[in-house]
Amino acid sequence: MKLNRRSFVKTALGLSGCAATSGGAGAKTARPSVGQLDQAASSLILKLESITSPVRIASIELLRDQRNHYVRTRSTDGAEGIALTNGRAGYLYPMLQQLVIPYFVGKDARQLESLLDGVYVYNSNYKLSGVAFWCCAAWVEFSILDLLGKIARKPVGDLLGGVIRREGAIYVASGNRDTTPEQEIAILAKGIERTGAKAVKFKVGGRMSNNADSMPGRTEGMIRLVRKTLGDKVTIYADANGSYDAPKAIEIGKLLQDNGINMFEEPCPFDYLEETKQVADALDIPVAGGEQETSLRRFRWMIHNDAVQVVQPDLHYYGGFLRATRVARMAAKAGMSIVPHMSGEGVGCVDVLQFTSFTPNVGPFQEYKGSLEQIGSWYDPPLRLKDGTINVPTGPGLGIVADVLRNTKPMR
Numbered sequence: 466m467k468l469n470r471r472s473f474v475k476t477a478l479g480l481s482g483c484a485a486t487s488g489g490a491g492a493k494t495a496r497p498s499v500g501q502l503d504q505a506a507s508s509l510i511l512k513l514e515s516i517t518s519p520v521r522i523a524s525i526e527l528l529r530d531q532r533n534h535y536v537r538t539r540s541t542d543g544a545e546g547i548a549l550t551n552g553r554a555g556y557l558y559p560m561l562q563q564l565v566i567p568y569f570v571g572k573d574a575r576q577l578e579s580l581l582d583g584v585y586v587y588n589s590n591y592k593l594s595g596v597a598f599w600c601c602a603a604w605v606e607f608s609i610l611d612l613l614g615k616i617a618r619k620p621v622g623d624l625l626g627g628v629i630r631r632e633g634a635i636y637v638a639s640g641n642r643d644t645t646p647e648q649e650i651a652i653l654a655k656g657i658e659r660t661g662a663k664a665v666k667f668k669v670g671g672r673m674s675n676n677a678d679s680m681p682g683r684t685e686g687m688i689r690l691v692r693k694t695l696g697d698k699v700t701i702y703a704d705a706n707g708s709y710d711a712p713k714a715i716e717i718g719k720l721l722q723d724n725g726i727n728m729f730e731e732p733c734p735f736d737y738l739e740e741t742k743q744v745a746d747a748l749d750i751p752v753a754g755g756e757q758e759t760s761l762r763r764f765r766w767m768i769h770n771d772a773v774q775v776v777q778p779d780l781h782y783y784g785g786f787l788r789a790t791r792v793a794r795m796a797a798k799a800g801m802s803i804v805p806h807m808s809g810e811g812v813g814c815v816d817v818l819q820f821t822s823f824t825p826n827v828g829p830f831q832e833y834k835g836s837l838e839q840i841g842s843w844y845d846p847p848l849r850l851k852d853g854t855i856n857v858p859t860g861p862g863l864g865i866v867a868d869v870l871r872n873t874k875p876m877r
Contacts, residue, residue: 497798502765505798506791512624513575515617520544520574525566525605527558528873532839533812534558535873538608540574546612547865549840550604551781551809553597558876561601564590574609578787581606599759599784606785607816607863614862621863622823625786632854633821635814635833636664636702638807642672642679646686650694657699661853664700664830666730667691669717670708673734677708684717692725700727700830702753707734711743718748728753728775738763742772751775755792756806759783764792768799775828776801780816781808789820797826804828811840815848815858822857843869 497505521541527550528535534554538546554561568587572580584602585591614621622628637656641649653665669684671677678684691701703726709717714732721729730753733740745752753775758764759782767773776796778789793803804827805820807813817831837855841848845860858864 496769496771497795499765499769502769502795502798505794506761506765508794509578510625510787510790511575511578511613512626513613513617515619516575516613520613520616522569522572522574522609525569525608527554527561527876528870529554529876530872530874534876535870536561536604536608537870538569538574538605538612540612540616544612544616545867546608546610546615546862547867547870548604548607548611548863549812549865551600551813553600553781554604554876557597557601560593560597561604562876564588564593564598565601565605569605569609574613577606577609577613581784581787595759596757596779596782599788600781603781603783603785606787610786611862611865618861620822620857620859620861621786621819622857625790626823628822628857628859629825630822630857631859632856633818633827634664634830634854635660635662635850636666636700636830637662638666638704638832638834640668640834642668642683645680646683646690649687650691653691654695657695660833660850662830662833663698663853664702664727665695666702666704666832668706669703669721670705672706672708674708676710676713685720688717688720688724688726697725702726702728702730704730705732707731707737709733711737711740714740714744715747718744718750718752722748722750726750730754730775730777731756738767738772741767742770745772745774753777753804757782761788761791765795768795768801771799774801776803777806778803779806779808780820781813782806786820790824793824793826802826802828804831807832807834811835811837814855815840815844815863818855818857819863 523539523541525538534550536548568584610621614624671679703721709732718729728751732744735757741754751774754773755777756779776792778792780789783789796803805817807817814833821827821831837848844858844864849856
């Protein structure tokens with residue numbers, strides 16, 4: 466199944482005639498203006514008509530058990546919201562507790578959109594802007610959305626535009642770089658067999674490695690073998706994790722497209738935006754990026770300049786559902802799709818599922834790694850993986866059952 470840049474967008478949006486992105490060697494379609502992108506990103510997202518009274522935040526605290534960290538938000542009238550972190554809270558908690566939580570306490574949770582903008586400037590937090598800060602903001606946002614969803618008795622998707630999907634299709638992602646091509650393809654094939662997934666992703670390059678491969682010849686061997694082995698019915702993505710400069714990335718990208726690979730993720734270091742655009746301009750397959758981006762303005766630049774054709778904000782690293790929705794709306798304006806990066810394993814997969822449930826222009830497959838064995842029963846209804854799809858929780862808020870906190874204690 467070979468998808469070029471144009472057909473990838475159409476498949477993602479489920480349309481036969483949407484505005485398509487440029488096609489590498491072909492003529493470019495008109496891009497939205499910066500003003501149009503700003504307008505798309507600035508429209509209100511939250512739909513809270515059923516909550517007519519203020520929801521004052523009484524407390525926000527970080528809890529932990531032996532394996533996980535949780536953020537719990539309580540309102541002054543006793544409502545409660547719960548969110549799981551992505552595992553980085555174990556060392557980011559001083560920032561969370563000192564620079565993020567105090568801003569939200571006492572505020573009306575219904576003003577969450579403006580609060581996320583306000584915490585950025587609170588106590589000059591903008592001086593610390595980056596993945597660490599926005600992770601902390603995301604965890605608070607998740608817990609407040611869970612709180613609001615429970616008050617409204619609606620799943621989070623209905624608060625963020627309306628649920629349009631009840632399940633999400635996955636691609637099996639491998640993080641291996643220490644395997645031979647034959648070993649790695651066998652791992653991918655087992656992942657397909659285990660999950661029923663119709664798509665996979667493998668690693669190329671050495672990860673931020675200045676053109677070095679993880680082992681001699683691994684990338685080229687993998688690219689030449691993976692399509693032949695897995696067949697034409699499997700969608701295949703490749704992820705470089707910023708391994709290449711522009712000339713080398715173009716070389717690898719052309720090899721990818723010649724061998725039927727469907728998407729090239731983060732070919733150059735994540736902040737090398739001009740170089741990434743050079744790669745995208747030279748190729749016919751979609752280039753994806755943005756997993757470590759924290760700036761709406763830089764996402765705007767990427768979209769406006771067609772530097773990527775698939776945007777990939779991480780729902781934790783970028784600061785939550787609301788900020789990622791702003792990116793999704795800009796991408797939709799340009800006829801582009803969004804495939805959120807998955808932060809962590811099980812919990813990250815559920816966050817992406819939730820985002821998929823209400824976002825029209827998500828890509829055809831969303832990232833999955835690890836398993837649902839630990840956390841699948843924590844949601845309402847329990848999560849089930851079948852035939853390459855996972856059901857979206859339909860319980861109020863994030864659908865997390867309160868029982869997950871039974872063995873937790875406060876993080877000091």
